[in-house]
C-alpha cells in the first residue's frame with residue numbers, strides 16, 4: 001500500500017509517499033480501505049518529531065479516516081466487509097489501508113460523501129468529550145472557543161449553538177470572524193486587536209493556546225466556570241492563579257484524545273454516534289472543509305494548516321470513492 005512516511009523529521013517536505021507493507025487487521029480490528037483522511041494540528045507536531053505515536057499505533061500520521069471495510073479481524077461483530085465507515089485513529093490514516101479497533105468506527109453519515117465524512121471523527125470526538133461530557137455545557141451558558149475557525153472551532157461552534165449556548169470565538173481576521181458568525185457564533189473577537197477577557201465572563205472555555213492564554217482564560221471564567229485546555233499552541237508552562245480559581249469555584253482541565261486507551265476512545269465514539277450523528281444526518285452539523293487535496297500533496301496540506309490559511313478542515317483524498 002502507499003502511505004505517507006517520515007524517513008526523517010522536519011518541514012512539510014520531510015514527508016514521503018512510499019510503498020510500504022499492507023496494514024493487517026488484528027483481533028478486534030477491521031481493515032479499512034481508505035478513501036480520505038484529514039490533517040490535524042497534531043500531525044504537524046508528529047512530522048517535526050515532537051509527538052510520538054502512542055505504543056502500538058501505526059507509524060504513519062493520520063488521526064482519522066473514511067473508507068470501506070475490506071476485512072474483519074478475529075472476533076469483530078456488528079460490521080461487514082463493504083460497510084462505508086469513518087474512524088477515529090491513533091495514527092495511520094495517511095495510507096491506503098489502516099487497521100482500526102472496531103470500537104473506533106462510525107458509519108459514514110447518511111447524506112454525506114465519504115470524502116466529507118473524513119472531516120468528522122476527530123473534531124466531533126474532541127468537542128463532544130471536552131465541551132459536552134467533561135465541561136457539561138448547558139443551554140444558555142456562555143462558551144468561548146479559541147481558534148473559532150479551526151477544525152475543532154467550526155465543530156464546537158455549530159454544536160454549542162445548536163445546544164442553545166451563547167458562543168464567542170477568537171479569530172485572527174475579519175474574514176474568519178464572518179465565517180464563525182455564519183456557523184452560529186454570537187460574537188467574534190479579533191484577538192490581534194481586542195482582548196477576549198473584555199468579552200467575558202464565560203462558563204466554559206475551549207482553549208487551544210495553553211500557557212499563553214492561561215492567565216487571561218482564568219480571569220475570564222465565570223463563577224463555576226470550566227476551562228478545558230486541549231492545545232498548547234502558545235506553550236506548555238504557565239502560571240495559575242489559584243486564588244482567582246478558588247474565589248470563582250472554577251476548574252481547569254487538560255485532556256488529550258490520542259493517548260486514551262482504546263476502550264475510552266470507543267466510549268467517546270459511542271457517545272458521538274448517539275448524540276452527534278443524528279445532528280449530522282439532519283444537516284444541523286456540517287463538516288466545514290476548506291479544501292480537498294490528493295495524498296501526493298500532503299506537504300501543501302501541512303503548509304496550509306501551518307500558516308492558518310484555512311477555515312475548518314483540510315482533507316486528503318487517498319483513493320477514488322467507491323462507485324457502487
Ligand SMILES: NC(=O)c1ccc[n+]([C@@H]2O[C@H](COP(=O)([O-])OP(=O)(O)OC[C@H]3O[C@@H](n4cnc5c(N)ncnc54)[C@H](OP(=O)(O)O)[C@@H]3O)[C@@H](O)[C@H]2O)c1
Pocket residue numbers: 039040041042122126146147148149150151152153170171172173176191208209229230231232233255256257258305308312
Ligand atoms: N487534546 C486533544 O485531544 C485535541 C484533539 C484535537 C485537536 N486538539 C488541538 O485543538 C487545536 C485545534 O486543532 P485543529 O486541528 O482544529 O487545528 P487548526 O485547524 O490548525 O487550528 C488552529 C487554529 O489556531 C488559531 N490560532 C492561532 N493563534 C491563535 C491565537 N493567538 N488565539 C486564538 N487562536 C489562534 C488559528 O486561527 P487564526 O487564523 O484565527 O489565528 C487556527 O484556526 C490545536 O491546538 C490542536 O492541537 C487537541
